[in-house]
Amino acid sequence: MSQPFVPPLDLQSLLSPHREAIAAAVAEVIDSCHYVLGPKVEAFEEAFAAYSESAHCIGVNSGTSALHLATRLLDIGPGDEVITTPYTFASSAWCASYQGATPVFVDIDPATFCIDPAAVEAAVTPRTKAIVAVHLYGHPCEMDALKAICQKHDLALIEDAAQAHGARYKGKRVGAIGDMGCFSFYPTKNLPCAGEGGALTTDCDKLAARGRSLRNHGSTVRYFHEEVGYNYRMEAIQGAVLGVLLPNLEGWTEARRRLAHRYHELLDGLPLQLPREAEGCESVYHLYTVLAPERDKLIATLKEQGVGTSNHYPRAMHLQPCYADLGYKEGSLPAAERAAREAVNLPMFPTMTLEQQDTVCAALRAYFG
Template sequence: MKVPLLDLKAQYRSLKNEIDAGIHRVLESQACILGPEVLTFEQQINGMVAPAKSLAISSGTDALLIALMALDIGTGDEVIMPPFTFFATAAVVLRVGAKPVFVDVEEDSFNINPTLIESAITSRTKAIMPVHLFGQCADMERINAIAKKHHLKVIEDAAQALGATRNGHPAGAMSDIGCVSFYPTKNLGAMGEAGLVMTADPELFEKLRILRNQGMEPVYQHHYVGGNFRMDAFQGVVLGVKFPHLAAWNRKRAEHAAHYNQLFQNSAAITPHVMSGNTHIYHQYTIRVPQRDSLKTHLGDKGIATGIYYPIPLHRQPCMSHLGLDPNACPVSNRLAGEVLSLPIYPELSSEQVEYVGRNILEFLKTV
């Protein structure tokens, strides 16, 4: 049996008629950037994240970048974030001339450890950037309380978590600005590059809106040095067609996760832990095993694809060397990097495939 990590073709096939018709509409209209398709999609998202309002952006990376620009974070500023995340979270901070300050993660949630944040705050700290890794929210109540006490901004990297909630609040809508990615492999995936920012602050919303289009309003009057952060209409179509299915897709992922959990009961595999108050959308189903690399090879031999997110924490990345960071700092992130393995999880996965993955993992674990 073959089990890919993801099956995007199956999802496209199920929505082909609607997507093709929408793409055709855009081709006929030649309104290829922003426009009514993107506006409709923004309104769909607004229904989920109200009172926050959303703005469609060119990518998740650009969403994080424009959030920093809107909050005037730049040279000399520090931004606190976890090192156990995708590179873009820190890259955008470096790109605006600020410095990422890495705070280790919790072993069970994989998210930034709030108890370690305050000791990382200096007079230069401007913001905290928690990441809702793998589809589960960070502890936003504690993070927001620390931010309030120290007059810091909070930007949620909700790239992997659209549709997740924490104590009833939607991921991305619990801070100053939330940022989402629609990279094709995300739970809500575009067919190209796309992202989104959301905020409940009307002034910030206006600034983000103007920054998205070269800081320009009206035409050729530039209030800020913005960028071209606009989403194209083709992505608006795809996302607009897919969005009504997101909640059901996320439930299907959670069903598969429950199935995996049940298979791995009483085994040496450490399964994902859902923190109290969270609904997890399982962008990844990530287990921990000390023999991770040989398990990955074993599963590959059996036709099962797996992923390692992330093999090198950001404080150990070559391009961060100028920051002079201790490679042994953030020991939890360092340990997780050597132990995590993400298994196939997507709505179209069958329970036979889940059984097959589970059986092969259990067989491997018996031999070590």
């Protein structure tokens, strides 16, 4: 008898226990007629600032908006360079391009998929203004090394923590280590909302005050605009949903970590590169990503066995058509390119059952004979 399908992510099973609480919070918003920002967003901002151990949290309408706010807050502009990883979601680079600056892509550490500090150091020029460090798949970047580079060259450090809510580097929450942290609450993320949502965190009072104004048309007093701003406001319904779900995040993270450690044990010895936590890092396993040389064949076989996988970044950013004018050649950033060719995300979600995980591991063992 064939096994039931194991999806890469099962949002239904994650959210259905919270359906009534979510519905009640959303109904409150609808009845209040206060649909944008307002008390639900403020309450979530306060709770998420505390959770992420930052002085300030500014709720916005996506992780992409949070990243753009960060580069705008640093007054990055044409002629400036922002160093980031090519193996990430596009927004990590958009935040440079939106400001007319140039993203500079450097290679990753093949073991963690995070930006390689030595490659960052080698890419610093007099035009460099900031580093966007992406805590990819929930694993923290080498923050001490990146901070040291920033101090040496007077650069800002932006953390793209879109996939890493609650991850810790040497005991500190990511997003609270650099100058600003940028989070996404897109429904597939570790802390989902019911649509688009994001947040910017910082310990700096000045950046926070200006960020609040910029997300709201550059305005703190209605119809008076201190500077040209954006409509990046968080909707009240998203604040309400996030307020209900945030208290579950720690438990979800523990479940992800337990599942990841069980994957490590069950898949040990197979010809796959498994994720490993670097020293001092506590990953939140947004994804459990392995490298497999014949990736497409593996994905097809797993599908036949009822195992759903995903692959997020089949083409690294430095080789995307939108950045062709930057002149990167294939082979220039080999670790990122290998990850783009070989990465497979195995099913990973807090409500995955051990039976589902056994199905995944049995299918992998059968594949490798």
